Amino acid sequence: MLDDLLSAVGALTELSIEDVLKGNGARAECHEYSVIFRRQAEECRERGEATHANAWALLQELTSMMFHPGDKSQPFGPMAEWGDRRTMIPSDLRGELADAVHGFALQIQDPELRARLMDVVWEANRNHTAAEAAVPAYMESARNLFDPDNWVHCAERYERALALATMLKQADLRTAIEAEIEEAVLRLNGQDTLFLTIKLVSLLLVSRAGDTESLAVLSDNAANIALDEGRFEQARRHLENLMVCCRRLKDTEGERGAKARIAESFEIQGVMHAEAGEDLAAVPWLEMAHATYRETPRMREKAEEVYALLREAQQRAADSMEVLETGPIDVTEQVEAARAAVSGFDFQHALLRLLTIIRPVDFDEAQQAAAEGLKKFVWRRLASGVTMDRDGRTIAHHTPMSIGEAGDDEAELWEQVVRDVSLVIQFRGQAVIQPAMEQMALEHAATFRDLDGIVGNSLLVPPGHEEPFARGLLAGLRGDMVQALSELVPQFENGLRYLLYTRDVQTSSMDKMHVQDVRMMGGILSLGKLEEILGSADIVKEMKVLFTDDHGIKLRDRLSHGLMSSSDFYTGGAYYAWWLICRLCFGPVLRAQARAADD
Secondary structure (H helix, E strand, O other): OHHHHHHHHHHHHHOOHHHHHHHOOOOOOHHHHHHHHHHHHHHHHHOOOHHHHHHHHHHHHHHOOEEOOOOOOOOEEOOOEEOOEEOOOHHHHOOHHHHHHHHHHOOOOOHHHHHHHHHHHHHHHOOHHHHHHHHHHHHHHHHHOOOOOOOHHHHHHHHHHHHHHHHOOOHHHHHHHHHHHHHHHHHHOOOOOOOHHHHHHHHHHHOOOOOHHHHHHHHHHHHHHHHHOOOHHHHHHHHHHHHHHHHHOOOHHHHHHHHHHHHHHHHHHHHHHHHOOOHHHHHHHHHHHHHHHHHOOOOHHHHHHHHHHHHHHHHHHHHHOOOOOOOOOOOHHHHHHHHHHHOOOOHHHHHHHHHOOOOOOOHHHHHHHHHHHHHHOHHHHOOOOEEEOOOOOEEEEOOOOOOOOOOOHHHHHHHHHHHHHHHHHHHHHHHHHHHHHHHHHHHOOOOHHHHOOOHHHOOOOOOOOHHHHHHHHHHHHOOOHHHHHHHHHHHHHHHHHHHHHOOOOOOEEEOOOOOEEEOOHHHHHOOHHHHHHHOOHHHHHHHHHHHHOOOOOOHHHHHHOOOOOHHHHHOHHHHHHHHHHHHHHHHHHHHHHHHHHHO
8 A cells, every 4th residue: 555655656746737737727725626636537547547547646635635724733634534434634644655745745836735735744744844845835825815705715824824833933934924914914904894804813813913902993993894784793703803902902891892792783683683573583693692791791781671672582483483283193002002001900000000001211222213313314403403482482402413523412412312202201191191090090089098008118208208299199190280290290309319318329519608408300310329229321311301301391390480381281291200200109119019919
């Protein structure tokens, strides 16, 4: 393999590279060069010129690497990856091969190609001579690519030149680069409509270079122009640069004013959408306006004003939403099976069968199904989303798929698992658990006496709490889910604390004022010791979906804060919550009593 690559490098001198580039009229940028080089390689293969084809293919690999000038540790990444394979990166050239590329690069006059080859050699072999040659080549290429309407390539080359000069610790070279960037900024004078001025000013500020006062004035003027023209994103970026300038100048009021103008730009966008009847589009802008005003000194009153606008937009957005419905699902078979499972038995036996009528969710299977769904339907991963309650309030943000950078794939997958499992829980609650509960109500008029020996023997029922647990259990069996959940959910939360306490796990903490608070359910479910005590990680995850996760049913918080309407107590999730609490609290007791009776 090495011999083939060395042969390809040796053949590079036989190619009319710069004539080919000029003849194709390509924009002087490596990505376009790579397309030309690939075409040349294909033509050589068609003519049977294998050595030259390999040489052109090597050039194509070198110029098609993904360029990340802001990443000092890995400025070049593979153009493509599949399975355990990928395209070339600089480390593939280490040693003799990189030296050969360096020798060839010395002959190249085109600044863009010369900069790329020298930089790759530097990354491969840490060849200081190559890095020193790459800097002026990048600068010349940046001048050639200077175009406010196609600003990215120019800015990237200035950024990389500055990074190399910094790594080489050549102060004079770095000063010269900074001076040229500042001259380019002054030449633009904030009149460009995209992001070139913004990026170049940012580079100067990061390097602590340039005349800060001049940069502040320029950023201020550019922000005003952008706001007048409705280019809100550019205006905010200019204002962010202005904030940095003010911070350097110790101008606290100027920094506060710039942040307030950023908040105002969000507000203007939100109001524009709302006035156009686009309330759903207005919501995120008003949310950002509210958050930014809150972070700005002396802007709390304005934040509250914007929050009122936000709530109005959210409520109108919720009212305008349409219900998406699927076709009817026939669950007759599941309902009949559930009723039959508890019918014809004495009370305790029927209750045990109810509490074991289904198995808890298998989260390994759920995670695998969610992963396959995300892979199959990539489109739904590309944009972020939110979960809203019935009043239009945002109660959760969805994690979008990251493109071109490391993302939080684990969080994205968990959120999808929670959404999927929530649907499963709703189905099970209505198709299985509710019919079985109704059948028991028909056959048994349960009383407190029927619960003697059950409630008091549960490890999750603290002494003195037997009555509210029994009332919650009986209310569910009698069909009064409002009382059942109102009694059981808070008692169950405390029951989990009691279970942990009996296993020497602390369930309280002390704040700086020496006030001791107990852990709420979210904190309880995050304790790894709970999984160990219950003997199942799936049970804990199921409780998170049911009671606390923002992307799930979140029944605990909705119940505790009075956000559940009457109908909410009779959903599949509500029936499932009653069933899961009773299963965990009373299922072990009933199974032990059944075994004792059999013995």
